[in-house]
Amino acid sequence: MGMLDSIYEKAKEHPVRVAFPEAANEKMMQAAYECARDGYIVSVLVGPAAELRALAAERGYDADVFEYADTADEALQAEIIEKFVARPDTRLKEKALARRMQDPLYYAMAMQKAGLVGVTFAGIENTTGDVLLAGQMMIGLKPDISTVSSIGISEIPGFEGGEGGLIAIGDSAVCTNPNAEQLADIAISACETVRTLLGCEPRCAMVSYSTLGSGQGELVDKVVEAVRIANEKRPDLAIDGEFQFDAAISPEVAAKKVKRESKVAGKANVVIWPDLNVGNVAVKIIQQFGHADSYGPMLQGFDGIVCDCSRGAPVSEIKGNIIISAVRAAALEG
């Protein structure tokens, strides 16, 4: 059973309520419909309910497969606002929140923060920047995490390391040039994401062009400092480095280059790039030469699951990302 098959099975065990603030979009509605119809999630369409219901019927869907969060329903809005502002970790007060909620993206995230849905799924009409800013305002970041970042999971034919052939890599999409503290936060968030999604213990390598001092320079210093900060913040997590990529994933290379105890060297299942130049190039190499199936990017660092899909994504990819997000949310809900 492949990674996605196993995640699909998990999603069906606990279908999570997912809010769709771009529900009128044709591809988004189809993905929301198929995911709900097949029992992976409960799709909650956010917007004018009568219009969305009519649109669903017009497109040939059973409109009763969806739930609707009617943005014209004053009682529902009042309930969301009351629950949202009652939380100690929210920023907006009633009046400002009501104004923000005129935008369905903010409405959906307010529902999520209020506990009425587990995930907000957007990005087909809103830009990545819109989603990231809205997520920071409405959902907020996890305590002790200072940056939003992302990881992807790759299934590489012939690769037998990582976690049963899977490897999590990040950040290849969001945080362009992290400083040492941000890099440490990316590693910590990645470990949490892998734990919730795959249910395994993360072994996280922070990679560089140097293995434990074999190379020098400020680029290496940043990674060394990031490992130190990550270990200080989260001594319970196996985060180690700095390692070259081969020393991180190959037991043979690690045996030669890493001359001290390490829970990670040679068997990393999470790899953290030093910056986005490396991350973006690396993920393209993995896809082009390794012929990998890649899932994500999954946003992380938020105090909840926030999702941004590519505006050009096909329905099949949107569905995969919705279901992955739902499984992450189910793990958070416990």
Place this chain on the structure above:
Amino acid sequence: MERTELEAKIIELVAICYDKPQDELSLETNFKDELKGASVQMVALAAEIENELDAFIQLQDAAACETIKDLVDLVEEEM
């Protein structure tokens, strides 16, 4: 609200959100170079402005402000 009052209020909110003493801030203070804040702090600042001044500002517009003066101009326009 008078311009000077608005300037003082926004400097007060910047000080809170960026955890800086107010007397170290001026209208010329540059968000990126001097405050070195992350976007999460600018988002927090925008939320405070919405709550305290009842002014709705687009987060993208707030993030584009280079100095505190730019932000005051933006808020004044929206009020």
